[in-house]
Amino acid sequence: MSNIPTTLKYTTDHEWLRHESDGQGVIGITDHAQDSLGDITFVELPEPGASFAAGEAFGVVESVKAASDLYMPVDAEILEVNEQLLETPEAVNTDAYGEGWMVKVRLDGDDKDLLSPEAYGEIVGSE
Template identity: 60%
Template sequence: MSDIPSELKYTEDHEWILVQEDGTALIGITDHAQESLGDITFVDLPQAGDSFAQGETFGAVESVKAASDLYMPVSGEIIESNPDLDAAPESVNNDPYGAAWMIKVKVSDPSELDKLLNAAAYEAIL
């Protein structure tokens, strides 16, 4: 069974989001997603300043098996993309909820968080 931290919110597309105390949020892919993809070889992420609506594609992950689009869990502006993933995309396989976060976002509509899944609901769709 995949690891599903209870403090995170999830999308049905296997992204996670962690809202931090300052109102920004870290976003990445779930343990289930990285397991399904296999060995990740490349992560394509947006630039700081780019804005996306909830559900829009913000990037892609490529593995030896497949490529998969990444979808925004909430609307917001990109503050930062994880620079470590350029040199070490495989870190997503090792630590999908920690060091391998993908983007940091300024959330523009916090009410959208209510539309996301909690850990139990995410586990139920797996």
């Protein structure tokens, strides 16, 4: 069973969003996603300042099994990218909700369309 922290919001594409102070957030992929992908070998992330609409691809993760787009959970502007992942992409596998975060963003939209931890758990439980 995947680890699903109760303090986060989720997408059906297996991204998570953690709200921070001042209308900011942190985004990454879920434990279920990294487990399904296998060993992450490469992460491509956008430049700070780029803006994305909810559902728009903002990056790519590559693993020994596949390449997968990363989708923005909400309308947001990139404030910071996790530079550590460029050197050690396997941090996504070892700590998907901590050291494996992808981007920090300024939230431009709400998260009403995101899933609660319980709803996300039902989705991954049925896969």
